[in-house]
Amino acid sequence: MRPGKLAIRRVAAMDTDRILRASMVTLLMGITTPLEAQNAARIIPTNQAVLTGYGTVGYFTATEGPRANAFTVSVSPVFLYQFLDRFLFEVELEFSLTEGVTETGLEYGQLDFFLNDNLTLVGGKFLVPFGIFGERLHPTWINRFATSPPIYGHHLSKFGADPIFPILADVGIMARAAMAPGPWQLGLSAYATQGPTGDAGQLPDVPELDFLGSSQDNNQDKMLGARLDVALPPQAEISGSYLNGDWDGNGVLDLTAWNLAAEFRLGGAEWRGEFIRTSQEYETLTAIETLTRTGFYGQVSRPLGPVEPVLRWTQIFDNRVAGVAQAATGARQLGLGLNYWFGPSIVLMAGYERNRENGTESQNDRLVTHVAFGF
Amino acid sequence: MRTTFLILLALTTLPVVAQQEGDVSHGATVYGVTCGRCHQARSPLERSDNEWVTIALHMRSRANLTGRQVQAVLAFLQATNGDAREQAPDLADDSTTAQRPLERTSERIDAGRALVTARACIGCHVIGGVGGAVGPALAGVVQRRGLAFVRQKIANPALGNAATMMPRFGLTAEEIDAVIAYLETLTTTP
Numbered sequence: 041m042r043p044g045k046l047a048i049r050r051v052a053a054m055d056t057d058r059i060l061r062a063s064m065v066t067l068l069m070g071i072t073t074p075l076e077a078q079n080a081a082r083i084i085p086t087n088q089a090v091l092t093g094y095g096t097v098g099y100f101t102a103t104e105g106p107r108a109n110a111f112t113v114s115v116s117p118v119f120l121y122q123f124l125d126r127f128l129f130e131v132e133l134e135f136s137l138t139e140g141v142t143e144t145g146l147e148y149g150q151l152d153f154f155l156n157d158n159l160t161l162v163g164g165k166f167l168v169p170f171g172i173f174g175e176r177l178h179p180t181w182i183n184r185f186a187t188s189p190p191i192y193g194h195h196l197s198k199f200g201a202d203p204i205f206p207i208l209a210d211v212g213i214m215a216r217a218a219m220a221p222g223p224w225q226l227g228l229s230a231y232a233t234q235g236p237t238g239d240a241g242q243l244p245d246v247p248e249l250d251f252l253g254s255s256q257d258n259n260q261d262k263m264l265g266a267r268l269d270v271a272l273p274p275q276a277e278i279s280g281s282y283l284n285g286d287w288d289g290n291g292v293l294d295l296t297a298w299n300l301a302a303e304f305r306l307g308g309a310e311w312r313g314e315f316i317r318t319s320q321e322y323e324t325l326t327a328i329e330t331l332t333r334t335g336f337y338g339q340v341s342r343p344l345g346p347v348e349p350v351l352r353w354t355q356i357f358d359n360r361v362a363g364v365a366q367a368a369t370g371a372r373q374l375g376l377g378l379n380y381w382f383g384p385s386i387v388l389m390a391g392y393e394r395n396r397e398n399g400t401e402s403q404n405d406r407l408v409t410h411v412a413f414g415f
Numbered sequence: 416m417r418t419t420f421l422i423l424l425a426l427t428t429l430p431v432v433a434q435q436e437g438d439v440s441h442g443a444t445v446y447g448v449t450c451g452r453c454h455q456a457r458s459p460l461e462r463s464d465n466e467w468v469t470i471a472l473h474m475r476s477r478a479n480l481t482g483r484q485v486q487a488v489l490a491f492l493q494a495t496n497g498d499a500r501e502q503a504p505d506l507a508d509d510s511t512t513a514q515r516p517l518e519r520t521s522e523r524i525d526a527g528r529a530l531v532t533a534r535a536c537i538g539c540h541v542i543g544g545v546g547g548a549v550g551p552a553l554a555g556v557v558q559r560r561g562l563a564f565v566r567q568k569i570a571n572p573a574l575g576n577a578a579t580m581m582p583r584f585g586l587t588a589e590e591i592d593a594v595i596a597y598l599e600t601l602t603t604t605p
Contacts, residue, residue, distance in 0.1 A: 218484075
């Protein structure tokens with residue numbers, strides 16, 4: 041461990057303390073916002089519980105390579121409990137079947153405190169606002185394609201190359217600000233969470249990272265991140281996201297990630313895409329190296345009444361270590377989809393994936409169909 | 416990162432900027448446009464007035480909406496929710512009713528204008544050069560699609576497109592005719 045690096049970490053830890061103090065001041069100032077401003081956010085004072093969520097029933101089959109095929113089912117109930125117009129507790133559970141065993145998970149469980157007209161404070165386990173897909177688009181009735189983009193690790197998305205980043209839910213605190221000056225819509229979300237974990241002793245392999253989203257942390261440093269959204273509805277929205285955190289037990293090795301996302305409405309079609317770049321430090325016997333992974337997806341969909349064709353392209357570039365590309369570590373996917381909407385939240389999706397991995401002849405093409413129901 | 420929190424600090428101390436009040440038209444626009452950026456907007460009839468309050472708070476957090484925008488969306492949802500399901504005339508399969516002649520009187524046109532305003536059609540449709548882009552512009556729509564179709568479509572918006580977000584407004588046959596009489600007067604110039 042290099043002394044200089046440790047010194048930097050100590051400074052970072054001091055920064056974290058300052059951030060927490062600033063958060064408390066933010067909270068205090070928000071509470072003392074003039075009453076008329078607070079009242080502006082008042083809606084209907086009531087407290088009640090609402091059940092919502094979504095479920096999916098489907099089937100997939102490989103058309104090339106291993107002849108895997110299976111029926112699939114999952115259900116994700118969302119429980120909302122509102123207290124006055126100040127507090128909302130949100131819980132999403134996920135039930136799915138794997139090898140005959142019912143798996144359950146806490147997708148998120150968060151308390152929202154609506155501080156004033158523009159600011160919301162969040163605590164608990166929440167979907168991390170890194171990019172747009174993970175936080176807003178991944179539910180199967182919202183996602184326009186039958187699988188998630190392969191740059192994200194979720195819902196049948198792995199097709200050879202490892203996903204670049206997970207659909208991430210983590211435990212921590214978050215502040216979400218919103219403003220609507222004129223026709224613009226601005227959003228800023230900043231958070232501190234437990235962050236990634238990993239075993240630094242996996243030499244010579246690059247350690248795989250886990251985002252456990254649990255109430256424990258393997259080091260003293262928190263992952264810090266933010267996303268800035270700028271929208272000009274209905275034509276366009278762009279956003280930039282950044283996060284940084286230490287993943288090893290000593291709090292020395294960094295993970296840094298960037299995301300750029302854009303969405304446009306042109307010619308009656310929805311065009312959207314996201315670009316992700318991650319840099320993961322890891323220790324070898326002689327030095328600290330950096331693994332860089334980069335990828336993107338672009339998607340266009342065009343509703344024609346209840347029918348909606350979808351085209352998606354995903355590229356994961358070869359990994360780079362110290363700037364040198366690692367052969368045969370990237371992949372690409374062409375997705376062709378056709379959706380039929382029975383209602384605003386009930387859709388039959390069929391998606392064909394043409395999957396290719398760099399430097400190999402492997403083909404993992406597959407056809408995925410499902411009915412998704414947002415309720 | 417400290418800068419980020421200082422920005423948040425500044426946000427909390429800002430006075431609430433005077434924005435459009437929680438009016439139905441503004442709410443319809445926010446609902447159709449902002450909600451529609453991520454998913455198909457759900458029919459207002461899917462939930463009760465109170466349930467929409469909780470769900471709107473859920474979406475306020477998820478979509479970075481302001482409190483004022485949520486108020487406007489609720490105004491729209493609660494105005495178009497009501498008991499429309501029971502009141503809506505079933506013209507979808509009644510070709511005789513759909514084909515009957517339309518009386519065009521100034522009183523009826525005025526009544527139609529008032530209904531179009533009250534139901535916030537402008538939130539999703541362009542009227543007089545302004546309005547939302549979720550649905551088609553309303554100038555010339557009766558001439559383009561025909562009287563019978565427009566009658567049936569207003570009575571049952573899911574006609575031909577089950578995924579539509581347009582709610583059943585629960586208008587009577589007389590009110591639907593008033594709306595159509597007004598729509599016929601619209602021109603494509605503001």
